[in-house]
Amino acid sequence: MHDLLPAWFIRESRAFDGYMIDYLPDGVMLRLPDGTAVSLPGPAPQVDGGGIPAADQFTLHDALTAIVATYGRREVILRPNPTMLLEREVILPTAAEHSLDHVLVYEMDRLTPFAAADVVFGARIMRRDMAAGRLHVCLSLVPTAALGGLLPVLRSAGMEPLALEILRPGPGPLHLSLTQRRSMAQRRARHLLTGVAAICGGLAVVALVLPFALQSVAYARLDRRMASVRAPALAATRIRQDIQGEAAGRNLIRTEQQRLGNPLVILGALTTALSDDTYLTDLSLQQGRLLISGQSHATTAVIQAMNADPVFMAPSFAAPVTRSSDRGYSQFSIQATVGKR
Incomplete structure (x- = not known):
């Protein structure tokens, strides 16, 4: 199994003197500090995210305990299948940079389908938009369910999982910390x-x-x-x-x-721009972005009136206009950036 791996996948850190565990689709392989590869007993990672069966946990635990007793090292880095890595761009206020990890923990269930306790994550600042006060961050995470319950088995065997290392072709490996190791x-x-x-x-x-x-x-x-x-x-x-x-x-x-604009000025500008036969059903203003929805006999006139007002910048339809057959009204949804006054 080791000989079948591509060269980029078997690169490892020369500075790390502990164990490396490759959690691959066809099994679990442990690399000893001297570079020797040992295939560990136990099932292959579960495709559906299921854990390791109890019988295999005992077998794997005994094998890991014997290795720790023989080599005396405890630190271990896990290298799961790179397909387990999930990444997305996150936009946050620039003030979040000073406590980025804490902000991401708090916002994790909103930004991803997972709770913060169910993932191993890291963040990298992609760019800073100082004019808009926004921070563009690349959020990288691996669900702990993808590790199939391997972490508790390692800890019960006396090992100390330090990080996940995601090997990728091209750039260097991505490290997601499991604990803060002190040199x-x-x-x-x-x-x-x-x-x-x-x-x-x-x-x-x-x-x-x-x-x-x-x-x-x-x-x-x-x-x-x-x-x-x-x-x-x-x-x-x-x-x-x-x-x-x-x-x-x-x-x-x-x-x-x-x-972000004065809400009273924005409401006054909308009141002036909208005709008497136009009424709104929804209005939201968030981070300088205005979104309105409503009904009108002439939706084109609404967006033309907004475009003529300097308070609104680049108004456009956020969704297709739908026409009501019985009353002659058209339902619209318009978005715009709010200018400063």
Whole structure:
């Protein structure tokens, strides 16, 4: 089975010194740290996403336990079938870049058919549209069901799955982290920082305690003098904070209106553009994109009126116009980008 694999599929990382497991359509193969390939007992991955049967789990568990006992290594990287990889482009606000993983976990069930707990995912920023305030992200994921219950078997055998490695022709392999592996350099840095932090903590205690001891009498005198003016000062501080909070709120509203358009201006422009024989059944405004639906005797006149108003940019029909035979009305759906005012 190993000899039948293409050359690009059997490339592996020289820096990794643990186990590599190829979870292939025709079976499970483990690569030892010395490069030897071992075919593991157990069924081939289930096409329908089913798990490994209990009897095969015990057999696979015993084989993996014996390997860990023999070689003493625990870390393992899984390489599933590349067809298990799912990718799509996701558009998020630019503010999401600082906490991209957390945002994707929260939005996973909206962006994909899966919950965040049911996938192994990674994200790569494709481009930043600063003018529109949007971040274009490539979301890559592998459903855990595609691994057929292999992860619990590995962990019960004493192995530590670190990541999924998706081998692809052309670009380098894609790594989807299963856990955050710390290198030896990171461990040494952590111990060093712990020692430095302890020393700094001792010095900080000395630096804090000594001035307080010397100045405790002076502070007591200052406290008595400040007691008479503390209440008015606190009241002034609260008033200042209230004023600053209101100003910040007004600035936020003003900024969003400049970026996405003022809803009152948009409604006024629509009222002016629509004729008396036109009425709306639905209106939505999201991220500067306006979508209206309704009925009219002259749908062409509606879109011409919107096109003449500078508030609306590039109005177009979002769906075919359908005509009602009994009343002479035509149902329409028009989309447009809202301009700034």
